[in-house]
Amino acid sequence: xxxxxxxxxxxxxxxxxxxxxxxxxxxxxxxxxxxxxxxxxxxxxxxxxxxxxxxxxxxxxxxxxxxxxxxxxxxxxxxxxxxxxxxxxxxxxxxxxxxxxxxxxxxxxxxxxxxxxxxxxxxxxxxxxxxxxxxxxxxxxxxxxxxxxxxxxxxxxxxxxxxxxxxxxxxxxxxxxxxxxxxxxxxxxxxxxxxxxxxxxxxxxxxxxxxxxxxxxxxxxxxxxxxxxxxxxxxxxxxxxxxx
Numbered sequence: 001x002x003x004x005x006x007x008x009x010x011x012x013x014x015x016x017x018x019x020x021x022x023x024x025x026x027x028x029x030x031x032x033x034x035x036x037x038x039x040x041x042x043x044x045x046x047x048x049x050x051x052x053x054x055x056x057x058x059x060x061x062x063x064x065x066x067x068x069x070x071x072x073x074x075x076x077x078x079x080x081x082x083x084x085x086x087x088x089x090x091x092x093x094x095x096x097x098x099x100x101x102x103x104x105x106x107x108x109x110x111x112x113x114x115x116x117x118x119x120x121x122x123x124x125x126x127x128x129x130x131x132x133x134x135x136x137x138x139x140x141x142x143x144x145x146x147x148x149x150x151x152x153x154x155x156x157x158x159x160x161x162x163x164x165x166x167x168x169x170x171x172x173x174x175x176x177x178x179x180x181x182x183x184x185x186x187x188x189x190x191x192x193x194x195x196x197x198x199x200x201x202x203x204x205x206x207x208x209x210x211x212x213x214x215x216x217x218x219x220x221x222x223x224x225x226x227x228x229x230x231x232x233x234x235x236x237x238x239x240x241x242x243x244x
Contacts, residue, residue, distance in 0.1 A: 017068070
């Protein structure tokens, strides 16, 4: 480990603690604390344990002075005054091993998934009660929500597979389709049967008789020209021109 090469006087000076104002007992305690920190190079765990000792040793030093000597903030040192030795060790251990999975361990995902599969209408409270009864763990609804979402067990991630309708569930065919199926079944095997839907044949529409010739209106030009008198026709002469 690294060793701090600062002297005791420099340590006090860097922490804004006047050496001349220290009493003999205070100086002795701080010298022992300084020697305690030397082998570890002022690591976090050594400073954490030493701060708990100095804050509860009734040395007469102010909390701000001890916080500056040990490299903690004033608020952190004040918060540590209300902690027990066991709590300090637990906090140091938590920092050493890092954050855990919490109360909801990954191995709980399988039983919870089985419970949700058997009880698809279960509410969050039902799941919390199941975890408490089977695993002996009580958690909040928010922790359960994050757990279900992490492992795809929340309502949005679950997909319900609908049953495929069988032959008995199919609608019965109509009368016309039954007769067509019966006819198709004679020519095909049951595995190759097809559904033939037939429609009634429509008789052809009979042709209407043609009306007489006087039913049609004459041509507009012929309506304006009078009829020509019978007689010999001249070459190049068209009937009706002589009567203009």
